Amino acid sequence: MDRFWNVELNKYNSKENAKYETIFTLANGYRGLRGKNNFSKIGEKGNFIAGIFDQNTAQVTELVNCQDPLVLNFYVDNELIDIDKCEILDFNRKLNMYEGVLYSSYKLKLDSNRIVQIDCERFVSRKNVHRWAEKYTLRPVNFKSKMFIENIIDGTVVNSCNDPINLTKHFNVIDKLDLKPGLALLTKTIDKGIYIVESTRIYADDLFKTRKFIELGEKVREVYEFFVEEGEEYTIYKYGCTYTSKDTKEDIVSVCKSELKDFQTIGYDKEKEQHLQEWKKLWNSMDIRIKGDDIAQVGIRFNMFQLASCAYEKDYTVSIGAKGLHGEGYKGHVFWDTEIFMIPFFTYTNPEIAKALLMYRYNTLCGARKNASLNGFKGSQFPWESADDGTEVTPKWGVDYDGNPVRIWTGDEEYHINADIAFAIWEYFRATKDEEFLINYGSEIVLDTAKFWNSRLEYNQKYDRYEINKVIGPDEFHEHVNNNVYTNYLAKWNMNKAIEISRWLKEKDFVKFKNLC
Amino acid sequence: MDRFWNVELNKYNSKENAKYETIFTLANGYRGLRGKNNFSKIGEKGNFIAGIFDQNTAQVTELVNCQDPLVLNFYVDNELIDIDKCEILDFNRKLNMYEGVLYSSYKLKLDSNRIVQIDCERFVSRKNVHRWAEKYTLRPVNFKSKMFIENIIDGTVVNSCNDPINLTKHFNVIDKLDLKPGLALLTKTIDKGIYIVESTRIYADDLFKTRKFIELGEKVREVYEFFVEEGEEYTIYKYGCTYTSKDTKEDIVSVCKSELKDFQTIGYDKEKEQHLQEWKKLWNSMDIRIKGDDIAQVGIRFNMFQLASCAYEKDYTVSIGAKGLHGEGYKGHVFWDTEIFMIPFFTYTNPEIAKALLMYRYNTLCGARKNASLNGFKGSQFPWESADDGTEVTPKWGVDYDGNPVRIWTGDEEYHINADIAFAIWEYFRATKDEEFLINYGSEIVLDTAKFWNSRLEYNQKYDRYEINKVIGPDEFHEHVNNNVYTNYLAKWNMNKAIEISRWLKEKDFVKFKNLC
Structure with a gap:
C-alpha cells in the first residue's frame, strides 16, 4: 500500500472549522456525520440521513439535519475540555481514506495548567450502515483528578443555523429514553412524519464510578464520574445506532436498542475490521494510480472516497445530492x-x-x-x-x-x-x-x-x-x-x-x- | 449630583464575562436579569424571579434560572455580530447606579471589514416590576447593507450549566406564542408546577421590512429584515414583560400580553422616567456620602444599590438570598x-x-x-x-x-x-x-x-x-x-x-x- 491515502490537518483555526468538518465527514451512503471537531463548539453540526427531506418553514424541501448523537464532552473536575479555550500543544486530524477512519489527536493545556492527551478514532460502518463508533484514548499527562464524561444526543439541531432568514427546524422531539446505560432520542419530521431514532452508549471497562441520566428539554444526557492517574492511559468507546421509519415497518426504537446492544457485544474492534474489509473491496474495485504527481494521487482518491461514501447500493429510493451527505449545500438536492x-x-x-x-x-x-x-x-x-x-x-x-x-x-x-x-x-x-x-x-x-x-x-x-x-x-x-x-x-x-x-x-x-x- | 455613581468596564475579556454579568445585573426585587454581554455567547445566562424554586434532579431546591428573554442578535447580511469573533475598536459598559440603568457601547469591526457602532441601554423597571426594556442605537460606520435582527426567548436554559454533575433543568416549555409582532414563551416548573411567562417585542418606527416567526424546539424566535445606510443612526426598542402564576390568579398569558401592549403604548422614555423617579426616591432615603475616598464612595453605593435591587416591599413571601437575584450561588437560599x-x-x-x-x-x-x-x-x-x-x-x-x-x-x-x-x-x-x-x-x-x-x-x-x-x-x-x-x-x-x-x-x-x- 502506498502512502497517499491521508488527508491531514496539523494546525487548528476555529474559523476554518466548518470547512474541515465537510472534508472530514464520514458517510456510508445511508448517512453522513460531519467531521465536527471533538472538543470545539464552533462549527456546523451535521447528521444527514439519505432520503429524509422536510420543508416546514424553509423555502423548499431540504435534507434534514437530524438530531446530533456525536456530542461527547470531557471535564477535568468541572473544567470542560474546550479546544477554543485552552492552549493547543499538539493537534492532528487525519482522514485515512483507505480505511474510511478519521483519526484525531489533541494535546491540550487547560487554564488550570493540566495537560491532557486525547486520541480519537471514528468510523461510520460500511458493513452495517446503521452503526457508527468512536474510540477515545485519554492520558492525563501531568495530573491525577476526578473527571466527568458527558454523553448527549442533541435534539436542538436546526437547518441553516447561520442563515437568519432561512433557519428552520425539521423535526419535533417525540421521546427521550434512558437505556441505562445509553441514550435514545426519537424525533419525527414535521411534514411527512418520518420517525428518526438516534441511540448511543459509552463503555470503558471498569472505569466509570457513577452515572446520572437527565432530560434537558430537547436533549438527553448521561454523565459518568471517574478518576484518573497521572500518565495512565484510559480507553473509552462510544457506540451509535440509527434507524428511521423509512428503514423498517417494525418499532424502530426496539430495533435500534437491540442493534446497539449487539453492536457493543461484537465490540469496536470487530466492527471496525468488517468496516475495513468493505472499504478494501471498494478500493479494489475503483482505485486509480497516478504516478509522479503526489497531490493528484491524493486528490483523485479524495474524489473517489467521497463518491463511494455517498453511495448505497441497497436503497433504491435515494440518490447522491450535489453536496453528498456532507453538508446542507444545495439543500441535499x-x-x-x-x-x-x-x-x-x-x-x-x-x-x-x-x-x-x-x-x-x-x-x-x-x-x-x-x-x-x-x-x-x-x-x-x-x-x-x-x-x-x-x-x-x-x-x-x-x-x-x-x-x-x-x-x-x-x-x-x-x-x-x-x-x-x-x-x-x-x-x-x-x-x-x-x-x-x-x-x-x-x-x-x-x-x-x-x-x-x-x-x-x-x-x-x-x-x-x-x-x-x-x-x-x-x-x-x-x-x-x-x-x-x-x-x-x-x-x-x-x-x-x-x-x-x-x-x-x-x-x-x-x-x-x-x-x- | 456628584460623579461617583458609575461602575464602568472599558476592556473586554471573555474570560471575565461571568464576573461582569453579576456586577452588571439589573434587579428590582421581583426579578433579576444578569448583565450578559449583548453580543457574546460566552457567559452564564441568568433570569431569576424571586421565590421561584425547584429541585428536580438537583441536590436541593434552588432558585430557578428561567427562560431567557434577553436574546437579541444582529446580522449584517448573514454575518452575526459576535464580539468574540471580531475586532473590538471601542468597548464600554457602565452601570449608572443613580439611575439603575446599564449602558453598553460597542464599536466592532466584523470579518468583512464592516464597522458597526451599537449603543445599548437596559433597565428593569422599578416602577412596574413586571417590565424591563432595552434601547439600541445602531450606526453602520462604513457600509450600507441589508441587516437582520433576531429576537428570541430561549427555553433551553438550565441551572448549573458549567457543573457536569449538578446541571439540571427546572421547567418544561408549555406553550410557544406568536404575538404578531412579539413572542411569548410559557413554562412550568417541574416540582410545584409554577407557570412562568416571558414575553418580548421589538419596535423601530418604520425600519423593519419583513418579519418571520418560527418555533425552534424550546425557543420562540422572530426575525426582521431591514436596510441601513452608511453613517445613519437607527433606534430599536425591545420591551419585555414577565408574569408567574405566583403573581395572579388570572390567566398569566393574557395578563402578560396585555401589559406588553400597554408598555409599548406608554413607550420606552416614559417608563424609563418613572423608573428613574423610583430610584431617585430610593437614593434619597439611603445614600451615604464618603468624602475624601472616591473608591469607598463608589463602593458603598454599589453595596446599597445591590441591597435595594434585591428588595421588594410588596411581596411578603420572598426574602433576599445570599447572592441576591444575581446568580446561582448558594442556590438562591x-x-x-x-x-x-x-x-x-x-x-x-x-x-x-x-x-x-x-x-x-x-x-x-x-x-x-x-x-x-x-x-x-x-x-x-x-x-x-x-x-x-x-x-x-x-x-x-x-x-x-x-x-x-x-x-x-x-x-x-x-x-x-x-x-x-x-x-x-x-x-x-x-x-x-x-x-x-x-x-x-x-x-x-x-x-x-x-x-x-x-x-x-x-x-x-x-x-x-x-x-x-x-x-x-x-x-x-x-x-x-x-x-x-x-x-x-x-x-x-x-x-x-x-x-x-x-x-x-x-x-x-x-x-x-x-x-x-
Whole structure:
C-alpha cells in the first residue's frame, strides 16, 4: 500500500472549522456525520440521513439535519475540555481514506495548567450502515483528578443555523429514553412524519464510578464520574445506532436498542475490521494510480472516497445530492451531475450502485409525471432539483452577492436533465448489458422522457422545423436561450433512442411493450 | 449630583464575562436579569424571579434560572455580530447606579471589514416590576447593507450549566406564542408546577421590512429584515414583560400580553422616567456620602444599590438570598445574613422593606415548625438555608478543593439563625414602633423560637446549668462546638425577650396573648 491515502490537518483555526468538518465527514451512503471537531463548539453540526427531506418553514424541501448523537464532552473536575479555550500543544486530524477512519489527536493545556492527551478514532460502518463508533484514548499527562464524561444526543439541531432568514427546524422531539446505560432520542419530521431514532452508549471497562441520566428539554444526557492517574492511559468507546421509519415497518426504537446492544457485544474492534474489509473491496474495485504527481494521487482518491461514501447500493429510493451527505449545500438536492458525472464512474466500478442511482429516478417517476402535467406537457418531466419524490424543488428565488432577490429560472427552463437521465440509462445498459433493468425500469424512463420532449417541441413554420426555445443549457449563466445545442442534440437523441428501445422491447418483452408504447 | 455613581468596564475579556454579568445585573426585587454581554455567547445566562424554586434532579431546591428573554442578535447580511469573533475598536459598559440603568457601547469591526457602532441601554423597571426594556442605537460606520435582527426567548436554559454533575433543568416549555409582532414563551416548573411567562417585542418606527416567526424546539424566535445606510443612526426598542402564576390568579398569558401592549403604548422614555423617579426616591432615603475616598464612595453605593435591587416591599413571601437575584450561588437560599446584616440597613432607610423581609419568615413558620418536629424539638426551628417554604434546604454534602465529598453540618448545627431572626424583629420594632407588626406577626416568631431553644437546652447536672452543645457558631470553620458564646448569649436573649414580649402582648392584645402563650 502506498502512502497517499491521508488527508491531514496539523494546525487548528476555529474559523476554518466548518470547512474541515465537510472534508472530514464520514458517510456510508445511508448517512453522513460531519467531521465536527471533538472538543470545539464552533462549527456546523451535521447528521444527514439519505432520503429524509422536510420543508416546514424553509423555502423548499431540504435534507434534514437530524438530531446530533456525536456530542461527547470531557471535564477535568468541572473544567470542560474546550479546544477554543485552552492552549493547543499538539493537534492532528487525519482522514485515512483507505480505511474510511478519521483519526484525531489533541494535546491540550487547560487554564488550570493540566495537560491532557486525547486520541480519537471514528468510523461510520460500511458493513452495517446503521452503526457508527468512536474510540477515545485519554492520558492525563501531568495530573491525577476526578473527571466527568458527558454523553448527549442533541435534539436542538436546526437547518441553516447561520442563515437568519432561512433557519428552520425539521423535526419535533417525540421521546427521550434512558437505556441505562445509553441514550435514545426519537424525533419525527414535521411534514411527512418520518420517525428518526438516534441511540448511543459509552463503555470503558471498569472505569466509570457513577452515572446520572437527565432530560434537558430537547436533549438527553448521561454523565459518568471517574478518576484518573497521572500518565495512565484510559480507553473509552462510544457506540451509535440509527434507524428511521423509512428503514423498517417494525418499532424502530426496539430495533435500534437491540442493534446497539449487539453492536457493543461484537465490540469496536470487530466492527471496525468488517468496516475495513468493505472499504478494501471498494478500493479494489475503483482505485486509480497516478504516478509522479503526489497531490493528484491524493486528490483523485479524495474524489473517489467521497463518491463511494455517498453511495448505497441497497436503497433504491435515494440518490447522491450535489453536496453528498456532507453538508446542507444545495439543500441535499439531486441534479443532473449524478447521471452525467457520477453514474459513469459507478457503471464501470460498482454497477450495482449505478443501478441503484437510476432506480431512484424510476421511483420518482410519479413526481416527474406531475411536473409535466403541471407545466402542460406529456410524459415525465424530471425536476431540475430533486429530493424525495421527484417533484420540482428548485427554489424560485435566490439572492445575489448584494442581497438583492434574483429569480432562479433553472427549475423552469433547464430541461436537459430529462435527456441526461435517459442518456445515463443507455450508458449503463451499454456497459452492463443489464436487460432486466432496461426492460422493467430503464425503458419506461427513456420512453416517458421522449414523450415529454415531443410535447415540448415548438414548430417553426418559417423554417419548417421543430425548435426548443427559452431554455437554460448546461451553461447556467445564460437564461431564456433558444435552441441550445446541447439541449436540442440530446432531446433528439432521447427521442431516437426511445424509438430504438421500443423496437427492442417489442422483441424482448411484448407485454411490457404493449403497456409502455 | 456628584460623579461617583458609575461602575464602568472599558476592556473586554471573555474570560471575565461571568464576573461582569453579576456586577452588571439589573434587579428590582421581583426579578433579576444578569448583565450578559449583548453580543457574546460566552457567559452564564441568568433570569431569576424571586421565590421561584425547584429541585428536580438537583441536590436541593434552588432558585430557578428561567427562560431567557434577553436574546437579541444582529446580522449584517448573514454575518452575526459576535464580539468574540471580531475586532473590538471601542468597548464600554457602565452601570449608572443613580439611575439603575446599564449602558453598553460597542464599536466592532466584523470579518468583512464592516464597522458597526451599537449603543445599548437596559433597565428593569422599578416602577412596574413586571417590565424591563432595552434601547439600541445602531450606526453602520462604513457600509450600507441589508441587516437582520433576531429576537428570541430561549427555553433551553438550565441551572448549573458549567457543573457536569449538578446541571439540571427546572421547567418544561408549555406553550410557544406568536404575538404578531412579539413572542411569548410559557413554562412550568417541574416540582410545584409554577407557570412562568416571558414575553418580548421589538419596535423601530418604520425600519423593519419583513418579519418571520418560527418555533425552534424550546425557543420562540422572530426575525426582521431591514436596510441601513452608511453613517445613519437607527433606534430599536425591545420591551419585555414577565408574569408567574405566583403573581395572579388570572390567566398569566393574557395578563402578560396585555401589559406588553400597554408598555409599548406608554413607550420606552416614559417608563424609563418613572423608573428613574423610583430610584431617585430610593437614593434619597439611603445614600451615604464618603468624602475624601472616591473608591469607598463608589463602593458603598454599589453595596446599597445591590441591597435595594434585591428588595421588594410588596411581596411578603420572598426574602433576599445570599447572592441576591444575581446568580446561582448558594442556590438562591436565604441565610442569617438577611436578618443580621441587611435588615438593619432597611429598618433605618426603608422600613417597609425590612417589614417585608421579616414577613417572609412569618410566612415560612409552617416549614420551621416541621423542621423542629422532625428534629425532635418544640416550637419553630428556622432553616439554616431557606428557600420558598421554610423547610431546611442546606445540602448535606459538598466537595472540597480536591473534589472529595465533605459532610456539611451547618443545616444540622447552626441553630443561631433562630435567635438572629428574633433579634431582627426586636430591632425593627425598636426603630419603627410598629406595634401592629409585633402583635400580629413578630411576637409569634419570638415566642416560637424561644420554645425551640427551651427544647434544645441540655441540663448539665455536674455544673447545675443549661448548655447548648454540638453547634456551629457564626465562625463556620469550627463544627460540633460546645457552648458557643454567640449562640448561647442570643438563645438566652431570645428566651428573655419572649417573656418580655408575652407580658407586653397581654396588655396590648389579650386574645392574641391567649392564642400564643
